Amino acid sequence: MPKPYFPEFSNGWPALVEALKSKKVAVIGHxxxxxxxxxxxxxxxxxxxQLSIxxxxxxxxPYPREITEFVGDTPVALGEAALNRSFDVAITVDCSAMDRIGEELATKVNTVYACIDHHITNPLFAEVNWVPKDAAATAEVIAGIAFDNGISIDPITAQALYVGIATDTGQFRYAATTQRVFDICGQLMEHGANPNTAxxxxxxxxxxxxxxxxxxxLNTLQFYMDDQLCIGQLTPAMFEAAGSERTDAEGFVDYARNVETVKIACILEEQPDGSTKGSLRAKExxxxxxxxxGYFGGGGHTCAAGFGHPDSPESFLPIFIEKTREHLQLVEQS
Amino acid sequence: MPKPYFPEFSNGWPALVEALKSKKVAVIGHxxxxxxxxxxxxxxxxxxxQLSIxxxxxxxxPYPREITEFVGDTPVALGEAALNRSFDVAITVDCSAMDRIGEELATKVNTVYACIDHHITNPLFAEVNWVPKDAAATAEVIAGIAFDNGISIDPITAQALYVGIATDTGQFRYAATTQRVFDICGQLMEHGANPNTAxxxxxxxxxxxxxxxxxxxLNTLQFYMDDQLCIGQLTPAMFEAAGSERTDAEGFVDYARNVETVKIACILEEQPDGSTKGSLRAKExxxxxxxxxGYFGGGGHTCAAGFGHPDSPESFLPIFIEKTREHLQLVEQS
Known part of the structure; x- marks a missing residue:
């Protein structure tokens, strides 16, 4: 595809670098x-x-176990260390709103100088906002702007940016996967990214x-409404019996969603206090x-959303099924 | 990356097309x-x-259910129809050896004119052999040679070739995923491939x-040798009880391979005649x-291979474990 990858934003890069000269910069994530x-x-x-900023x-x-090794020798301040870190300028990345950096950090940050993101709901809360809404990943935006400006990145940088793109596109399966995504990944490999080790x-x-x-x-999966709705469950007891942790259940909802008849898939997860956390996925x-x-006080994307409910999964289940039935009927009628 | 994608083979394309002129051609798969x-x-x-051949x-x-829709209006002769089809010239694609086309077709085919493939064990059995062993997929070879020769492909062609690459790289996860793979996928999108609908x-x-x-x-998974070897089993009875077919088990071996300690994963599948089909995956x-x-008369790639054995899975299992133990010891010593 013809470059530049991000013509709208890439020419702002020299001014950004200029503005950051001699400053201590924090690149803050969600x-x-x-x-x-x-x-x-x-x-x-x-x-x-690399540009001496x-x-x-x-x-x-902190970063979850499976991505922490991509950090390499990058200067980081995570967890407790983040709260003690002093800096002159804040840049947020992959934050759809200011509050996504967390309350604790938000009290330290008065203004965000630059916001680099790709979420369609981003209200553009910084002085400089680079939020191309057709980008599949924030890492795609950063890689594209770097390449547009002829910056030569090192292998750790290339691999980290590659991981951002590969994970946020669901390994190049989601709708935001464009030709630009593939072209940038090819160029990241030229700079040392390795899809296989990633x-x-x-x-x-x-x-x-x-x-x-x-x-x-899988033993908990139940189908409703002629198999249009599939609900799975998770409990603290299940995690304990399996000797596994919360992040091990990542992606489990897809086992329900990927069944051909299923339109809406859901995991109702019993919380330690007995309440329910719902994770929803839609096929379309x-x-x-x-x-x-939203009916239950939650929110999210059109195809992936979540909510919390004070009832136990057991007593919430019939309420949820009924509301989903109504919702699907409304959708089909519209 | 600099083109041509396949300099070794692409300049042979005009001669291939010339040789096929006015002939009835069969493109035979495995x-x-x-x-x-x-x-x-x-x-x-x-x-x-498109070139009037x-x-x-x-x-x-026949093609499995989940890939059959990518065929579109392509002229095909599958199953029974394949055996009745007459043609002048045979080209094999994605066949690591001549016998991969199946006995029934092999008796009809005296010589294979061209062999396009990417398996390292391919003995180059045709007159023209395009087998770049660093290619991730045969579809990558075909797409690359087409683009090298400036051929404009239609959206159905682009999507089918994309599906070949996406599936044979495990959605861009396997080691053969190169910059060329991403570049070609980007170019396929330019011609109408759609990763999301695929x-x-x-x-x-x-x-x-x-x-x-x-x-x-999952209930059959067993770990051996300090969890370096994981073996799962499948039987005709399991398929029947689940009301599912052979292709539903696609990818199951990865549940074993993806466990952190596992170096070699295997499915031993009981065949209807009681014999064993082995599917092997290596992490590296x-x-x-x-x-x-190869010890059991099979073959394949360094990370993905298979074999058949006349014994039942039950009696073959200890033999297999012992041989794998020896093999892993040899590898670790070398």
Missing amino acids: IRPDGDCMGSQVGLTRILN ETTAVNRD AQSLYERQKKGRVELLKAY SRYRVDQLA | IRPDGDCMGSQVGLTRILN ETTAVNRD AQSLYERQKKGRVELLKAY SRYRVDQLA
């Missing part, structure tokens, strides 16, 4: 960071340091307990699980 | 066709027809029975499951 958050933080932090990746939470770290280092948890989870955006989650 | 086989057959068949995709077996057909239309089969399969290419499969 709480409960995922692959794209980590990749964007690590990528931008390294690029700025003292920069640190700052996050209220995949090994991301997907092939599962705990044995995850298999046990999956077995227990017209099923609007953000609205369905 | 038995039990997968995504790369289908994509290569559909892709090459359409490209040749009467070509049909011929396969002893993924929907490939992964989100599973039968309910697949979940049942997965549960039964140095574990050479092609060699391990």
Whole structure:
């Protein structure tokens, strides 16, 4: 495809670098960071340091086990260290809103100088906002702008940015996967990204307990409404019996969603206090699980949303089924 | 990356087309066709027809349900129809050896004019052999050679070739995923390939029975040698009880392979005649499951191989474990 990848934003790069000269910069990501958050933080932090701008990746939470190795020797301040870190300028990456950096950090940050993101709901809360809404990942935006400006990135930077793109596109399966995504990934490989070692770290280092948890989870799957709705359940007891942790259940909802007849898939997860956390997935955006989650005080994307409910999963289940039935009827009629 | 993608082979394309002029061509794939086989057959068949060479995709077996829709209006002769099809010239795609087209078709085919493939064990059995061993998929070879020769492909061709690449790289996770793979996929999107709709057909239309089969399969997983070897089993009875078919088990071996300690994963599948079919996966290419499969008369890639054995899985199991132990020891010592 013809470059530049991000003509709208890439020419602003020299001015951004100029504005950051001699400043201490924090590249802040969102709480409960995922692959794209980590990749964007690590990528931008390294690029700025390479340009002699003292920069640190700052996050209220540490990175999950399967992505932490991509950080390499990047300067980071995570968890407790994040709250003690001093800096002159804040840049947020992959944060759809200011409050996504977490309350604790938000009290330290008066203004955000630059916001680099790709969420359609982003209200553009910074002075400089680079939020191309057709981008599949924030890491795609950072990589594209770097390449547009002829910046030569090192292998750790390339791999971190690659991981951001690979995870946020669901390994190139989601609708936001464009030609630009593939072209940028090709160029990242030229700079040292390795899709195979990335995949090994991301997907092939599962705990044995995850298999046990999956077995227990699959046993809970129930189908309703002529198999249009599939509901699975998770409980603290299941995690304990399998010797596994919360992140081991990542992606479990897809076992329900991927059944051909299923329009809406859901995991009702019993919380330690007995309440219910609901995770919703829709096969197509017209099923609007953000609205369905909204009935219960939650929200999210059209195809992926969530909510919390004070009742136990057991007593909430019939309420949820009934509301989903109504919702699907409304959607089909419209 | 600099083009041409396949300099070694692409300049042979005009001569191939010349040799096929006015002939009836069969593009033959391997038995039990997968995504790369289908994509290569559909892709090459359409490209040749576009050049006014009467070509049909011929396969002893029909394509599995989840890939059949990518065929579109491509001329095909599958199953029974394949055996009755007459043609002047045979081209094989994605066949690592001549016998992969199946006995029934092999008796009809005296010589193979061209062999397009990417398996390292391919003995180059045709007159023209295009077998770049660093290619991730046969569809990558066909797409690359087409683009090198400036051929404009239609959206159905682009999507079929994309599906071949996406499936044979495990959604861009395997070691053969190179910059060329991403560049070619980007170019396929330019011609109408759609990764999202491909993924929907490939992964989100599973039968309910697949979940049942997965549960039964996960229950068979056994770990050996300090969890370095994981073996799962499948039997005709399991398929029947789950109301599912052979292709529903696609990818099951990865549940074993993805456990962090596992170096070699295997499914031993009981055949209807009581014999055993083994599917092997290695986490790293140095574990050479092609060699391990070779001990039992099979073969394949360094990380993915297979074999057949006359014994039942039950009596074969200890033999297999012992041989794998020896093999892993040899690998670790080398």
